[in-house]
Amino acid sequence: MRYTILTGDRPTGPLHLGHYVGSLRQRVELQQHHDQTVLVADLQGLTDNGQNPEKISENTLNVVADYLAVGIDPDQTTICLQSALPALAELTMYYLNLVTVSRLERNPTVKSEIEQKGFERSLPAGFLVYPVSQAADITAFAATHVPVGDDQLPMIEQTNEIVRSFNRIVGAPVLTECQALLGKVSRLPGIDGKAKMSKSLGNTITLGASEQEIQAAVMQMYTDPHHLRVSDPGQVEGNVVFSYLDAFSADPEHIAALKAHYRRGGLGDMVLKRRLNEELQTLLAPIRARRAEYLADKGELIRLLAAGTQRAQAVTAEQLSRVRQALGLALQ
Ligand code: ATP
Ligand code: MG
Numbered sequence: 001m002r003y004t005i006l007t008g009d010r011p012t013g014p015l016h017l018g019h020y021v022g023s024l025r026q027r028v029e030l031q032q033h034h035d036q037t038v039l040v041a042d043l044q045g046l047t048d049n050g051q052n053p054e055k056i057s058e059n060t061l062n063v064v065a066d067y068l069a070v071g072i073d074p075d076q077t078t079i080c081l082q083s084a085l086p087a088l089a090e091l092t093m094y095y096l097n098l099v100t101v102s103r104l105e106r107n108p109t110v111k112s113e114i115e116q117k118g119f120e121r122s123l124p125a126g127f128l129v130y131p132v133s134q135a136a137d138i139t140a141f142a143a144t145h146v147p148v149g150d151d152q153l154p155m156i157e158q159t160n161e162i163v164r165s166f167n168r169i170v171g172a173p174v175l176t177e178c179q180a181l182l183g184k185v186s187r188l189p190g191i192d193g194k195a196k197m198s199k200s201l202g203n204t205i206t207l208g209a210s211e212q213e214i215q216a217a218v219m220q221m222y223t224d225p226h227h228l229r230v231s232d233p234g235q236v237e238g239n240v241v242f243s244y245l246d247a248f249s250a251d252p253e254h255i256a257a258l259k260a261h262y263r264r265g266g267l268g269d270m271v272l273k274r275r276l277n278e279e280l281q282t283l284l285a286p287i288r289a290r291r292a293e294y295l296a297d298k299g300e301l302i303r304l305l306a307a308g309t310q311r312a313q314a315v316t317a318e319q320l321s322r323v324r325q326a327l328g329l330a331l332q
Contacts, residue, residue: 005030005181006143008039008082011059012049015066016204017280018197021185021247022149024070030147030181031076037141037312038067040305043082043089044133047126048117048200061301066207069291074304080312081305082137087316091136091323096129098165099158104128109154117200135159140316142176150186151196170326185247193222193240207284208291214284218277223269230268241272248279 163175190203227234
């Protein structure tokens with residue numbers, strides 16, 4: 001079965017290893033057999049950076065270079081820019097009428113992000129409603145599948161509520177429901193041991209990190225605070241180094257043996273960290289090199305983004321027109 005896939009990233013910083021295992025790695029596989037669109041979500045990035053738009057504009061091409069560097073192929077995947085697709089903003093306006101403020105306030109991901117960003121009374125209205133703009137993104141492409149990390153599951157749920165509500169009101173199946181595609185690792189912890197590696201938490205290893213940055217990040221990783229002497233038995237659960245070895249190692253049997261040895265005692269943190277450092281250096285060296293090559297020709301990145309956006313404009317405008325007709329708006 002051929003899926004229609006929509007996924008995307010906020011250009012709030014360079015992409016990192018969390019994106020790689022949570023979503024990018026899957027996209028490279030999926031593009032070969034399915035219709036895939038990847039959205040650089042600059043409008044959504046502005047919802048918590050309204051005072052600081054240059055952060056978004058500075059990162060937009062970085063994200064495109066990250067995509068190409070990991071192997072997303074613009075001949076197989078449509079790469080497009082959210083702010084250049086006006087249909088998405090208009091759909092958001094229609095859907096906002098189908099969602100209550102209290103429902104938005106209950107969205108667990110948005111709730112924890114609001115707390116984490118310390119918004120309190122200064123919460124931007126656009127930030128509270130960003131799940132609705134995500135519903136517009138997904139439905140504008142009639143996506144059936146959305147590859148994401150698990151922080152995005154509440155967004156998929158909210159999208160499907162809007163789809164059902166819209167279709168019920170207009171009495172026709174105009175919008176399509178979607179499902180999440182979770183990667184093998186649906187949430188990579190930060191290098192600080194926090195639950196999620198995230199651009200806004202500053203606990204990332206970026207795809208363009210230098211050899212020294214990767215090594216420094218691995219060396220400062222949180223392990224088991226009770227594992228003081230090499231001979232002590234150590235804990236694997238909650239140990240960030242093991243979470244990363246699980247996520248990135250190509251040799252799960254060897255990692256299982258390391259875990260058993262660590263639990264018994266006699267295996268030092270430094271041995272593990274050296275092993276992880278090697279794995280990450282091998283993974284990231286070619287990605288870093290390709291990323292730098294792509295970034296050296298910004299004109300080409302812009303041309304490529306414009307070409308994908310043009311294709312997406314046609315698709316989203318058509319879907320918008322179906323929505324306008326279903327709503328019975330007077331001037332079509
Ligand atoms: P920000 O802090 O600006 O929100 P972010 O690091 O959370 O940035 P997003 O652009 O919001 O990144 O997320 C893009 C995609 O990457 C989403 O599908 C998200 O689920 C996935 N993702 C982000 N961080 C991780 C992670 N640590 N583990 C797994 N998936 C992740
Ligand atoms: Mg995020």
